[in-house]
Amino acid sequence: MKQIISLSAFLIAAIIAWWSITESYNAKQQLQQPPEQRYVTIFMNDFEITAMNDSGTPDYRLHGQHMQRYNDSVITEVKQPVFHLLQTGKEWKISADFALINDQKETIQLKNNVLMQQQNIEPAVTIRTQKLLIHTKTQIARTKAPVSIRQGKSHLESIGMIFNNITGKLELSSSVSGYYLPYD
Secondary structure, eight states: OHHHHHHHHHHHHHHHHHHHHHHHHHHHHHSOOOOOOOOEEEEEEEEEEEEEOTTSSEEEEEEEEEEEEETTOSEEEEESOEEEEEETTEEEEEEOSEEEEETTTTEEEEEEEEEEEEOSOSSOEEEEEEEEEEETTTTEEEEEEEEEEEETTEEEEEEEEEEETTTTEEEEEEEEEEEOOOOO
């Protein structure tokens, strides 16, 4: 009789232990899994990237102090970007405090203290603004923010602009003021 009681007690304890483990496991499985945590998938410090056009010549070059992209985003963040448009005779150097690169839309959004300087021409055009969106494929830069444009002794201001680097056309959007003086 003692053996039957001992064996029964052992089986009951084993069933209770098995049931408590199984119940705990099922309860954990039914809870919503925590979302994947955000982490940096790629980063570089003091980098330079050159993008080529369809004919294999350099289209633009991007330098930066720090670049990073997160696992849950298609946007690459860049600190202290310096962006160079490299078309012959239409070269520009564009710098800012911060940039967001979207490879899917082929855009670079420059933010804070944006300075766009024409290269290899005297007197060069200098454009200042706080935000500038550049479509890298079409070479069109646009903003809705206030802009200040200087060339030699000329100075124009506007709220917004669209600049097409391929055609060289600059369109000032609204509230245009300033003066244009021919240069020698």
